[in-house]
Amino acid sequence: MTVTQQPQHPVESAEPEAGAQWCGCPSRRTVVSAVGVAGLAVALTACGGSDDGGGSDEAQEPAGEASDQPTEGGGGGGEELAKTADIPEGGGTVFKDQGVVVVQPTAGDFKAYSSKCTHAGCGVKDVSGGTINCVCHGSKFSIEDGSVKGGPAPKPLPAAQITVDGDSIKLG
Numbered sequence: 001m002t003v004t005q006q007p008q009h010p011v012e013s014a015e016p017e018a019g020a021q022w023c024g025c026p027s028r029r030t031v032v033s034a035v036g037v038a039g040l041a042v043a044l045t046a047c048g049g050s051d052d053g054g055g056s057d058e059a060q061e062p063a064g065e066a067s068d069q070p071t072e073g074g075g076g077g078g079e080e081l082a083k084t085a086d087i088p089e090g091g092g093t094v095f096k097d098q099g100v101v102v103v104q105p106t107a108g109d110f111k112a113y114s115s116k117c118t119h120a121g122c123g124v125k126d127v128s129g130g131t132i133n134c135v136c137h138g139s140k141f142s143i144e145d146g147s148v149k150g151g152p153a154p155k156p157l158p159a160a161q162i163t164v165d166g167d168s169i170k171l172g
């Protein structure tokens with residue numbers, strides 16, 4: 001007489017086979033799906049920013065609603081970002097907490113863009129060599145118009161609204 005032993009739980013299906021003992025354990029499909037979701041969460045977290053001073057200095061706040069063109073001159077405006085003398089000609093400054101980067105491509109011409117890279121949403125790190133640079137994956141954007149100059153970014157940085165009032169640069 002031959003005795004065959006039934007498995008503790010079925011391997012291929014979430015439902016027990018006729019005559020099988022069911023232990024209530026999750027199916028292989030459930031376990032694999034959960035591991036996949038956890039891996040995705042880790043990968044997305046790795047692409048996010050960090051304010052702890054270690055690793056990269058990335059903006060974590062979105063720039064908010066951006067207009068198509070920055071506003072220059074006139075009164076009004078909101079929070080003061082900087083003095084015009086603080087923004088170097090041919091360069092710029094990243095304002096991480098406000099989610100914008102302000103540049104001065106030519107003397108007296110101030111522009112602002114979102115500091116959130118259009119590739120993976122990392123915060124841009126700095127402005128040098130005529131480009132706004134994202135260190136996450138190497139995207140570079142023109143200080144002239146925010147267009148992509150290199151890297152995997154699929155589209156330009158959106159313009160942000162600023163006002164220049166005398167020697168003051170204000171957000172909004």
